[in-house]
Amino acid sequence: MLSILKSRCFRQGFRTGKFPDAPPNLPERFQGRPVIAAGKCTGNCTICRDTCPADAIIQEEKGIMLDLGKCLFCGKCAESCPEKAIEFTNEYRIGSFKREGLYCRPGDTYVPEVQTDEKFKRFCGDSLKIRQVSAGGCAACELDFNVLHTLAWDMGRFGIKAVASPRHADCLLITGPITENMLLALKKTYAAVPRPSWVIACGTCAVSGGIYAGNPEVHNGLEEILKVDLYVPGCPPHPAVLLEALLRLMGKK
Amino acid sequence: MNNKFLILANSSSAAFASVPLLSIGEFRTNLIQAVQEKHCRVSSFFAMPEKNDFRLIAVLADDAAAKIYITSAMTTERYPSLTVDVPAFHWFEREIHEQYGILPEGHPWLKPIRFQKKEDGSGDKVQIGVTDYFQVKGSTVHEVAVGPVHAGVIEPGHFRFQCLGEEVMHLEIELGYQHRGVEKMLLNAPDKKTIHIMETVSGDSSIAHATAYAQLIESLDPSLVPSENARKLRAAAAELERIANHTGDLGALAGDVAFLPTASYCGRIRGDYLNTTAILCGNRFGRNFIVPGGIRQTITPENTAEILKRLDTFQVELNDALHLMFDAPSVLDRFENTGKVPYETSVQIGMVGAAARASGDAQDIRKTHPYGAYKTINTEPVVAGNGDVLSRAEIRYKEIETSHQLLRNLLAEIKETVEAVPMREPVLQSNSIAVSLTEGWRGEVCHVAITGPDGKFCRYKITDPSFHNWFGLALALRGEAVSDFPICNKSFNLSYCGHDL
Known part of the structure; x- marks a missing residue:
């Protein structure tokens, strides 16, 4: 017992991060929300589109559009662009309440959305109970959601908790491209959540199918399965990205 | 031969x-x-x-x-x-x-392992989980069914326990819920998606699978030769992956026996190691780091010095956290003689990696089939003999120690900047077969590729260590209490998606 106390007081100490009062500690090479410089992209080549492993870049009339809902944040488009028009910034506020909020276009000025749904704030503003369902996730999204439980992030401070039973949950947090083999279990779990209930798509796979989109064994993320209230793209989303999005969903920021 | x-x-x-x-x-x-x-x-x-x-x-x-x-x-x-x-x-x-x-x-128990359609897409889809299960009958026998959606934040699988009171007579594990069709996607590859698929075969083993793939491509395209330093950095990333996962699992084992100090500290320290991996590539799971021909990121001496500096702090804190647990009689009592897989069984069913070493089988691909930087840097397999939860925990504890040593040796030898290799599609030898083995933190990762006349894959076979070891977990439960399932499970911590592919 004495050694446990000594360890707690003198060696391990208090280690919960300062986020959200201070910006999170992100790795120097962190790839956050990209910006596409207006005017730099000539629109005359297809290099970024050809390079993108996830087909996340679409040619539109007014230039390219990078869909973060498909993006793996691998940075290959930025690397390959001869005009250096794409740059991945360290903007970690990536989560969006709407699918369109994940579209990046040249010259966009990005302002993260604010929760305006009073009903959601009334039900979940101070307490958000989450039932996580993995439906083909590679375990990275699951692990980095789990990390929010650890004392480094301690999401319990904000009233966020993962619960075992869907009966106790306000929302589902779903990872993976939604395998055909998990579809029924996912639907049953969703049906077991008391209404009103909400859905979070965590990770690029859950948003759009990601790298697995188009495979007959998977559905392309939640797009045609459940209405999603929060999209958090990433492969996997950094814990700071996910926690920031959850807090914004709750109207805490 | x-x-x-x-x-x-x-x-x-x-x-x-x-x-x-x-x-x-x-x-x-x-x-x-x-x-x-x-x-x-x-x-x-x-x-x-x-x-x-x-x-x-x-x-x-x-x-x-x-x-x-x-x-x-x-x-x-x-x-x-x-x-x-x-x-x-x-x-x-x-x-x-x-x-x-x-x-x-004559196969004794022939049933689906993934509930998938045939590879060519023909045949009927089998409803997942609907199959014959091994059953024990008797007036006091009961069955416990768990999953696919488990209580925690974890991948899905279905478990059936045949119990007599608390005692488990037999556990049957049905997987397949994570089946994404990985091998089918790799037909006619490599293409721009391939490396990203490798990194997500089993998300906590991105480095192990990406390295196996990269080595395989390098053996089929002799123009792709990673530098000595790139090989060392790959091995360093693999050791960071090993330490992070072992740390997380030891913390989770502590949590499962309600020994909270180690559970809390290890949860945080695991993150410290993941963040160290992110120094290399910005991603905590080592994604976007390994490519055929070398590495995708330029690593400066400042980067390696930063990693070495962090290791000094983390290792002291980690040792402190682990020492508390391995010094607690209440923990040892739960771990010792629980979930035993004897040496003979382990060899017979073909277990691999840390779980096999815990049963006394001294196999470790880094030593027995050395690859990359492990050809020049010696490491001895860590072996324990009892095959129980304690042995599997001790193996992790000792491997954390040896991995730190390896990391220091590998990184200390890198004196100059290691350049990223430019992106390029490999050109593979046609009509060939290649095999690549790596030692992931769970055990042997085996990739086999067969190329057709056009130099594209006409078969790509991935065998994740979990594929060998799931049956080991089932056997470990025999004669144990249902309530010991969590620690048996965590002591293996197998991958569902790595198995389901």
Whole structure:
């Protein structure tokens, strides 16, 4: 017992991060929300589109559009662009309440959305109970959601908790491209959540199918399965990205 | 052996025509002999459509000779099962049956492992989980069914326990819920998606799988040669992956026996190691770091110095956290003699990696089939003998120690900036076969590629260590209490998606 106390007081100490009062500690090479410089992209080549492993870049009339809902944040488009028009910034506020909020276009000025749904704030503003369902996730999204439980992030401070039973949950947090083999279990779990209930798509796979989109064994993320209230793209989303999005969903920021 | 097997070293290739094509009878005899007499391990066994039939291809690892043996035979619909003589084939034969409808006659428990359609898309879809289960009958016997959606934040799988009171007589594990069709996606690859698929085969083993893939490509495209320093950085990333996962699992084991100090500290310290991996590539799971031909990020001496500096702090804190747990009688009482897999069983069913070493089997690909930087840097497998939860925990504890040592040696030797290699699509030798083994933190990762006349994959077989070890977990539960399932499970911590592919 004495050694446990000594360890707690003198060696391990208090280690919960300062986020959200201070910006999170992100790795120097962190790839956050990209910006596409207006005017730099000539629109005359297809290099970024050809390079993108996830087909996340679409040619539109007014230039390219990078869909973060498909993006793996691998940075290959930025690397390959001869005009250096794409740059991945360290903007970690990536989560969006709407699918369109994940579209990046040249010259966009990005302002993260604010929760305006009073009903959601009334039900979940101070307490958000989450039932996580993995439906083909590679375990990275699951692990980095789990990390929010650890004392480094301690999401319990904000009233966020993962619960075992869907009966106790306000929302589902779903990872993976939604395998055909998990579809029924996912639907049953969703049906077991008391209404009103909400859905979070965590990770690029859950948003759009990601790298697995188009495979007959998977559905392309939640797009045609459940209405999603929060999209958090990433492969996997950094814990700071996910926690920031959850807090914004709750109207805490 | 020469006319019976094609003999390869780890991460090398040969013309596909040099793989012996034997009659089924010879094929079986040779495989059984190699396993029973030469103590080879079954690294992979799979089928490939060829003309109107199927070719069965077996890949054995001879740990004593540091060689890989490959042989093959043609079959149409059925052949006498190998499982009867070599139990390590049992899961592979179930897989082949499910993927291609080839019947291994006499297989003792032939049922789906993933509930997928056949690989060519034909046949009916089987409703997942709906199958015969092993059942024990009796007035006081009861069955506990768990999953696919478990209580925690974890991947899905279905578990059936046959219990007499608290005691588990038998556990049957049904997987397949995570099946994404990985191997099918790799037909006609490599393409721009391939490396990203490798990194997500099993998300906590991105480095192990990406390295196996990169080595395989390098053996098929001799123009791709990673520098010595790039090899060292790959190994360093693999050791960081090992430490992070072992730390997380030891913390989770502590949590499962309600020893909260170690559970809390390890949860945080695991993150510290993931963040150290992110120094290399910005991603906590080591994604976007490894590519065929080298590494995708430029690593400066400042980067390696920063990693070395962090290790000094983290290792002290981690040792402190782990020491608390391994010093607590209440923890040891729960771990000791729980979930035993004896050495003989482990070898028979073909267990790999840390779990096999915990049962006394001194296999470690880094030592027995050295690859990359492990060719020049020596590491001895860490072995324990009891095969119980405590042994599996101790193995992790000791491997954390040796991985730190390896990391320091690897990084200290890198004096200059290691440049990223430019992106380029590999051009593979046509009509070839290549095998690549790496030691992931769970154990042996085996990738086998066969290229067609166009230099594209006409079969790509991935065997994650979990594929070998899930049955080990089932056996570990025999005679244990249901309430000991969490610690048995965590002591293995197997991958669902790595198995389901």
